[in-house]
Amino acid sequence: MNALSRLVSFFCLVSYSVFAYAVSEISISAARVEHAMGDAKDIALIVRLNQPKPTVKLHAAFKPAKANVQIKPEDWMQFDLACDLPKSLNPQSLNAVEARCINGRLKGTRVDLPFNLEINRLFNRNQLDLNAVLHLKGASFSDEAGLHAAEKLNGTLTVALKQEAQGWQWQTSLDWQTGEVFWQPFYIESGGHTVAASGTLKDDMLHVNHAHLKINRVGELDLDGVIRLSDAKLLDLNATLPKLNLSAAYPLLFKPLLGNTAFNNATIEGDAALALKMKNAELQSFALKLNHVDIVDINNKFAFYQLNANIPWSYEASNPVQLSYDHGSLLNLPLGKTQINAEVNRFSLTAPNIRLPLLDGALSLSNVSAARIRDEWYWHLSAKLEPISMSDFTTQLKLPRMLGKASAEIPLVTYSGGILTTDGSMVLHVFNGTATVTQLTMQTPLGIAPKLNAEIALRNLDLGELTRTFSFGAIEGKLDGDIKALELQNWKPVTFDAIVQSSPGKYPKKISQRAVENISALGGGGAAAAVQRSFLRFFKQFNYGKMGLSCRLRNDICEMGGVESTAQGYIIVKGSGIPAITVMGYNQTVGWSELLARVKRVTGGNSKAVIE
Amino acid sequence: MKRMLFSLLLIGAMFASQMVVAAADLEVNTPAISAIKGSMQSRHTQLAPHYASGAVGLTKDGMVAVRDANAVPLKDRASLNGVVTAENADRAKLYKEIATANGHPEWQAEIQSTFASRWIDKAQGGWWVQGAGGWTQK
Numbered sequence: 001m002n003a004l005s006r007l008v009s010f011f012c013l014v015s016y017s018v019f020a021y022a023v024s025e026i027s028i029s030a031a032r033v034e035h036a037m038g039d040a041k042d043i044a045l046i047v048r049l050n051q052p053k054p055t056v057k058l059h060a061a062f063k064p065a066k067a068n069v070q071i072k073p074e075d076w077m078q079f080d081l082a083c084d085l086p087k088s089l090n091p092q093s094l095n096a097v098e099a100r101c102i103n104g105r106l107k108g109t110r111v112d113l114p115f116n117l118e119i120n121r122l123f124n125r126n127q128l129d130l131n132a133v134l135h136l137k138g139a140s141f142s143d144e145a146g147l148h149a150a151e152k153l154n155g156t157l158t159v160a161l162k163q164e165a166q167g168w169q170w171q172t173s174l175d176w177q178t179g180e181v182f183w184q185p186f187y188i189e190s191g192g193h194t195v196a197a198s199g200t201l202k203d204d205m206l207h208v209n210h211a212h213l214k215i216n217r218v219g220e221l222d223l224d225g226v227i228r229l230s231d232a233k234l235l236d237l238n239a240t241l242p243k244l245n246l247s248a249a250y251p252l253l254f255k256p257l258l259g260n261t262a263f264n265n266a267t268i269e270g271d272a273a274l275a276l277k278m279k280n281a282e283l284q285s286f287a288l289k290l291n292h293v294d295i296v297d298i299n300n301k302f303a304f305y306q307l308n309a310n311i312p313w314s315y316e317a318s319n320p321v322q323l324s325y326d327h328g329s330l331l332n333l334p335l336g337k338t339q340i341n342a343e344v345n346r347f348s349l350t351a352p353n354i355r356l357p358l359l360d361g362a363l364s365l366s367n368v369s370a371a372r373i374r375d376e377w378y379w380h381l382s383a384k385l386e387p388i389s390m391s392d393f394t395t396q397l398k399l400p401r402m403l404g405k406a407s408a409e410i411p412l413v414t415y416s417g418g419i420l421t422t423d424g425s426m427v428l429h430v431f432n433g434t435a436t437v438t439q440l441t442m443q444t445p446l447g448i449a450p451k452l453n454a455e456i457a458l459r460n461l462d463l464g465e466l467t468r469t470f471s472f473g474a475i476e477g478k479l480d481g482d483i484k485a486l487e488l489q490n491w492k493p494v495t496f497d498a499i500v501q502s503s504p505g506k507y508p509k510k511i512s513q514r515a516v517e518n519i520s521a522l523g524g525g526g527a528a529a530a531v532q533r534s535f536l537r538f539f540k541q542f543n544y545g546k547m548g549l550s551c552r553l554r555n556d557i558c559e560m561g562g563v564e565s566t567a568q569g570y571i572i573v574k575g576s577g578i579p580a581i582t583v584m585g586y587n588q589t590v591g592w593s594e595l596l597a598r599v600k601r602v603t604g605g606n607s608k609a610v611i612e
Numbered sequence: 613m614k615r616m617l618f619s620l621l622l623i624g625a626m627f628a629s630q631m632v633v634a635a636a637d638l639e640v641n642t643p644a645i646s647a648i649k650g651s652m653q654s655r656h657t658q659l660a661p662h663y664a665s666g667a668v669g670l671t672k673d674g675m676v677a678v679r680d681a682n683a684v685p686l687k688d689r690a691s692l693n694g695v696v697t698a699e700n701a702d703r704a705k706l707y708k709e710i711a712t713a714n715g716h717p718e719w720q721a722e723i724q725s726t727f728a729s730r731w732i733d734k735a736q737g738g739w740w741v742q743g744a745g746g747w748t749q750k
Binding site for chain 2: 151
């Protein structure tokens, strides 16, 4: 038995009516043919020769072979073809067949390909020398999962193929006129695209000597290369794309590839040029240029305007790369005109200095080194934040407007495994004191649930300025604080051990009646009512010895404390001198959201204390 | 005697694994969890018609999957993939965050399988869900 093909039942009927010693009709039919490639049944081939125009008609049902799958009736595809043949079918005229087949059709459950076929040439000197044109007329197909599919496809495919000493010579052109195609993950909504290509085929190596692709609105691509057909591997490639229209290419080509990254939801304008070279299935070099590109995230997470880039890359040599933008923004912070120069060496990038103007200052990065290892980025650098005005910073982030300047010096910032870690400290000069942020780490800052961990130390904050900023009620004095084990998720605190208290040392310590009311409102009331009821309401201002409040936040519950504990609660403000006042807190635990609501009420200008 | 001891151990182990889930607070809330839930909620309007048409089904491991893209017009298939990928990224993050918020990151797998049966129980009639034997329509 032939290993490749098995003939189950095959009967051939050649009926010919002898008329003037000529064959007038040949009819071949087969009930069933089985082959490793697929099965066919109900085959009927009729050649009529005694008509003014000889015709050939073929009908067959066939199905591609599928291992271990039961044959369902709907798996069979029907194939029909009817062709007019040239008048005389002698061997010489076979060189130019000029067969025209109209209303050909391949139809199955997921395939419907109506087509016309013109065969202009079939043989030349007893060698196959095909020249054919296939017109698709509203074709549709889909694979079982629906991930590769087309609908209402109209187009023309020409194929020329002939055997020569060095292998098969082929030439093809495709004119995709109308119709939509989804080829996971790409969707092309309409036609207007053309391909013209030629090359040779020998063994399983397909050489493309030259191909020209024109994708409507997107750009034109010239390429040559070699594909190994047995595993569909691209071995060599030279491609040039002199002008790519990014606004058309982004939704068509890039967005589907960017998947779930931070860059998949942007609008982009401008154009790009790309040239690339592959050898032995390895990328050898590419050169990417971006010209006057504006890229804006739809959710306003980032924006870069007038982005220009010149990025040459080669596997063999290191190359200088340049990138610049006129202005932009990142997480609502405005970025100024920036020019970046770096050196790219295979999969790593280094830059001695990158200065990113930010608000009225700048973020200056030095000793930048980045590497892409196993599809993940790793980088480290030193960062210096040149003083930026807190007033601008807080306004941009829609925070209560603060005065002062923020500056920072971080000797080492590393990014590894999606986590940004800092070594060193950021010092913010705010409220005439300092806020020092240390051990800052961030996870997926541009993702859906960004996470931030840090420790913050506050020293000598001017309470006068602080209380004015947050319209809290005037307090005179200085404040120290320590926020340890701080964790923010989605920029909201979930964990911290915080304590704020008056700074050590001698300085005027005064607290207004309104501040007393507000503080007691935070602590859960008590003293405010006492103030209102007692003679103390005649005083607008009191002296205090020390004040402080602590909150240990866990599971949305804040465990509260003050400067001292008492049997009933804790002391928030301890009075001293005349007139003196002591504010007590009684609630040991407060829901975090409730506490935030209280803060909002008191800073929102509502001086009415909440008495519980 | 040995056999009895083994049975006791087995029962103990079964209870222990039950207790893990029983002890996990699946309704725990943190800003990260509410951000993820918010993102999933706003995506649900996009996914609901796909559940109904059978294009997308609920998998037995607490994720969603494209079951039959043929139910969706060609022009919407790329976004179908996108929405499924984004939903699965959120779901994976949700299970991780719930386990972390419970103080037991190692519970993630069990929390995920508890959610898997919850999603399937809550699925509306006509939706496709994945069981041990493959896809079935509720």
